[in-house]
Amino acid sequence: MSFKFPELPYSYDALEPHIDARTMELHYSKHHQGYFKKFMAAVEGTDNANKSIEEIFTNISKESNGLRNNGGGYYNHTVFWNSMAPNGGGNPSGKLADAINAKWGNFDKFKEEFANAAATRFGSGWAWLIVDDSGNLAITSTANQDNNLMNTESVHGRPILGLDVWEHAYYLNYQNRRPDYIAAFFSVANWDYAAGQFDKFSA
Numbered sequence: 001m002s003f004k005f006p007e008l009p010y011s012y013d014a015l016e017p018h019i020d021a022r023t024m025e026l027h028y029s030k031h032h033q034g035y036f037k038k039f040m041a042a043v044e045g046t047d048n049a050n051k052s053i054e055e056i057f058t059n060i061s062k063e064s065n066g067l068r069n070n071g072g073g074y075y076n077h078t079v080f081w082n083s084m085a086p087n088g089g090g091n092p093s094g095k096l097a098d099a100i101n102a103k104w105g106n107f108d109k110f111k112e113e114f115a116n117a118a119a120t121r122f123g124s125g126w127a128w129l130i131v132d133d134s135g136n137l138a139i140t141s142t143a144n145q146d147n148n149l150m151n152t153e154s155v156h157g158r159p160i161l162g163l164d165v166w167e168h169a170y171y172l173n174y175q176n177r178r179p180d181y182i183a184a185f186f187s188v189a190n191w192d193y194a195a196g197q198f199d200k201f202s203a
Contacts (some may be wrong), residue, residue, distance in 0.1 A: 003043070003053070005036045006078050014086040018184040020173045028081070031168055035073030035145070042067040057149040068152075072145030076126060079147075079162040085190035092191040096198045103137050110139075111186060114163075117141040118182045124166040127182075129194065131201040132157035160197035161189065 008028050013021035042064070043049045048056050053075050060068050091107050092100060104110040117139050118127035125143045132138045132148075133156050140148055140155050148157045163185050170181035 003036075003040060003074070005033065006081070008081055010086050015084055015188050018187045019084070019170075023168075023170065023172045026172075027164075027169060028077075032073070032077040035070045035077065038066065039070035039074045042070060054149055057147070058151055060150045061152050068150070069145045072147055072150070075149075076145055076147055076159075076162060077164070079159050080164050082193045083161045083163065083190055084185070084188040085193070086188070088188040088190045089186060090191065092195060094195055095202075096191065096195040099137050099198065099202070113139050115179070115182045115186075118163050118165050118185075119179055121165050127163045127165060128159045129161040130155070130157035130159050131198060135202045137198075137202075158197070158201045160201065161194040 008024075011021075012024040012028070015024065043056075048063075048067070053071065056063070056067070056071055057075075060071070063071075091097065097107070100107060100110045104113060114127060114129065118141070121127060121141045121143070123143065125141060126145075126147065128140045128142065128148060130138050130140055130148045138155060138157060140153070140157075142148065142153060146152060147159055147162075148155055149159070163182065165178060165182075170178065174181040174184075
């Protein structure tokens with residue numbers, strides 16, 4: 001099997017004060033690690049062991065809920081860690097900035113729509129900036145550990161920036177104040193990562 005548990009690309013306290021170290025440690029070492037271990041147990045000894053995660057998601061509707069939830073949890077969190085950086089925040093630049101401005105008019109309008117997608121996701125889930133199958137940007141929201149690579153989603157595409165809005169991602173520091181957590185995310189958003197993914201998947 002080619003699946004590996006990714007290293008966190010920065011220290012637990014690197015995103016403070018926006019994301020606190022204790023939340024990062026629990027989120028990465030307990031939640032993400034737990035999803036990965038259960039995903040590995042689900043694919044071991046099956047045909048999925050030799051597939052890529054993208055190939056598995058393409059037919060996820062035919063798989064068990066356990067594989068769907070844990071495979072999604074493994075993949076989604078990997079995107080999430082890369083979607084933040086200690087020197088993050090600010091505005092995107094280059095081709096990604098041009099595409100955001102073309103789609104939403106300006107960056108502030110994009111932030112407003114992205115924040116709304118995250119804030120209005122009922123229960124647990126994710127907000128995403130994706131490159132859809134036509135190569136265009138779109139903002140989406142998915143439930144639980146689903147993502148837009150899965151064939152269960154009406155909008156299909158590649159996530160290039162993701163925000164976890166499960167309560168375990170923010171409750172220690174923000175309690176029930178999800179909008180404050182969403183605002184904090186923009187202070188650490190890794191636009192270099194998103195731009196690199198956009199260049200790769202919009203071509």
